[in-house]
Amino acid sequence: MKRHLLSAGDLSRDDVTLVLDTAAELAKVASRPVKKLPTLRGRTAVNLFFEDSTRTRTSFEVAAKRLSADVINFSAKGSSVAKGESLKDTALTLEAMGADAVIVRHQASGTPLRLTNWIGGSVINAGDGTHEHPTQALLDAYTMRERLGRLEGLRVVIVGDVLHSRVARSNVLLLATAGAEVTLVGPPTLLPVGVEAWPSATSYDLDAVLPKCDVVMMLRVQQERMNAAFFPSAREYSRRYGLDARRMASLPEHAIVMHPGPMNRGMEIAAEVADSMRSTVTEQVANGVSVRMAVLYLLLGGAEPAIGAEPEAEEVVA
């Protein structure tokens, strides 16, 4: 039985549905007079953030607190070797504090998996390097389902720096599991080697795919990629792969525009697109709390986790 959420690939289709349904119920808590549930009373969640991300950390913190868990914020900078304290030391410290869940954000891919070697509680990946960000993919899926009513058969276009994007990796895995059709679009330099083997299609031509999509998700493109010659200039990038009002007009009537934030307005997304009715950017933030509540509840709320079961261990416990 897995008790961690490390990769969107750990979730079965039923798991995804369960998380999203649970999140939909938990979303109602936000509009109640008492915005708190007693479910995780006496449990401790540690926010272990090696990389600054106020948004994600706050989202998890609000989610855990709404479920009455105690939250400890543990921020650490830099790599463990540079600090002289190994990753293992940090893990053993948290273990000694009695953490039931460790929510980890780290600049190095794979660190959450490493931590599971030393931590008895649940490890939740809140973004690791250029690997994965499974709760972001869950909240994106939640947003799509809320706006468009389903995931099955949705045509989702993910645009931009796929190579360095943990959001893209998790979204591709999760959406493929949920039966959506994903197309990755970007300059060839920003698509990883071996992307042909992913459960998604690829295209270099944004204009060709926009009229046939239900969702377009714009990824953040960092300026420093330009200095590393991934593309010639911000202007050229924006012209070929940015979403502006003209391109938005080519989308089907119902299509939505997503962005995991923070946005580079004027680079990958024009201001009028970011602020349009199609944009789900602010909903994504609100949905993040509900989805993270659902994940925390399903991993910690019972005697054992309700999601992410290993197929061979799938037995019904009455």
Place this chain on the structure above:
Amino acid sequence: MSLPAPESSGARSVLEPADIGRALTRIAHEILERTRGGADVVLLGIPTRGVDLARRLGARIGEVEGREVPVGSLDPTMYRDDLRLRPARALEHTEVPPGGVDGKLVVLVDDVLFSGRTVRAALTALEDLGRPRAVQLAVLVDRGHRELPIRPDYIGKNLPTARAETVRVLLTERDGRDVVLIEHAGEDGR
């Protein structure tokens, strides 16, 4: 919760469709009597079959009084005291009717009353939704074995059972037919 399972050889029917219908009609009348016409009543069913029963009760009261009674659902899962004894389970709908519960007389509706722990959780859950004027409890079957000081206000049928027995309520909306079964299922006692 009672699962719609094929009747095992040991299952015997204790309430037939007509019995269930009569019991609900009686409860509807009792609610009207004891709430002086049900003016501020809100029916909240406890999922899943409690919700079906609450709807039926609402419909019966409406037929008698010619007026809609607000019906909703209240899932007490997140308030249960036995969460850590089982795998985390899926949540059911909580749907408070538009008028809310503040100052209302809330009647909680469930299919089977057993230990009383579900109702205890529902009472706590209700607290976080607002402040009703009073809370009452209606159940189709009271099978005894209470573990908490909880007592129903309206009972369809008192059903003495052994602890090892299972009571299953099947309803047309969900299960295709109305029946209450009792079975000697030592392995899955509720």
Place this chain on the structure above:
Amino acid sequence: MTRFLLRGVRPLGCEPADLLLDEGRITETGPGLDAAGAEVVDGDGLVALPGLVDLHTHLREPGREDAETVETGTRAAAAGGYTAVFAMPNTDPAADTAGVVEQVWRLGREAGYADVQPIGAVTVGRAGSRLAELGAMADSAARVRVFSDDGDCVSDAVLMRRALEYVKAFDGVVAQHAQEPRLTEGAQMNESALSGVLGLRGWPAVAEEAVVARDALLAGHVRSRVHVCHVSTAGSVEIVRWAKAKGWQVTAEVTPHHLMLTEELARSYDPLYKVNPPLRTAEDVHALREALADGTVDCVATDHAPHSLEYKEAEWPAAAPGMLGLETALSAVQEAMVDTGLLDWAGVAERTSARPAAIGRLAGHGRPLAAGEPANVVLYDPSARWVVDPARLASRSRNTPYAGRELPGRVVATFLRGRPTVLEGKPV
């Protein structure tokens, strides 16, 4: 000095014979030798090989004595059947002067477990900008013949050309760590579909192959000797094969781990499997085994790279690359090459002893098991099986990629010039 009679051993896996070791030499070979005055070692079922020679060892001294010292590293070497190791110069300070290479060489002589032949740095401080005093190192007591900036590539084509030309004066060889630096900035694992999935920056095969090709062309052009360290890709094998066919003096080594392990191990994100060059694909492993069998790749070299625990109990990108190798090398070669039918024991002796000694111009090692030759001998039991327990290794470090894995074959005894460094499987 004790005389040893190795009774009934199978030299190079052939028919059983006795070997008599006396005064540092093999004095007699043949069946039924007289044991008078000699300590008898029962060699029943044991293969006798010439003492192994490692062209690529990191002993870490001076500078990182917490990870390994000349003493512990040579003890690990003896435990693995080695009688000589070439010590890479990426120490602190780097072995880029006659003084440092002589220090390492002396420490090796004092340790006594295996001969330590220092490799000199090609450039000052291994910084890749100015040639180190290669001639002074060659003329020193250490008699350096192999030069390498291992750990870093001599990427500047002009500098590489000059080094290749310069070492001709003393029959030296430049051992190149083939890694185009710009193509591998921040690289963490083999670049493949898997690196894309794992989100680890890729180390593309072309970054090795481009340098191998360039250096082969340079060696051909200036008629000098280049040796390619730790060849890891099928493409590099093809280039080496082509260069050899041209008649150029290009030699190559492969590590035991590149013969045994694949990139799939990176899925664990356990830096125990982080190494440079990285573990590659199963196709690469297959090509490397074939190339070692047909002689395209000349020899096995361990790239024994000890690291203290904190450099491995870290997140993958922060962890140091490298694996222990000396104590598991022969077992790995047996599993990858002998048990698969690709090499016989004579072939193993050639590729783990004779060829590396010849490439490194190391006298007194890699010689035949014949009367009059130096008594550098390893006795090996190919029928044994053992589970690798990092805590029981002779190395000061624990970073073996085989921890918990069962491997075939055990070194039973090692003799360095007739003196046992290992008996009954344990360092003496």
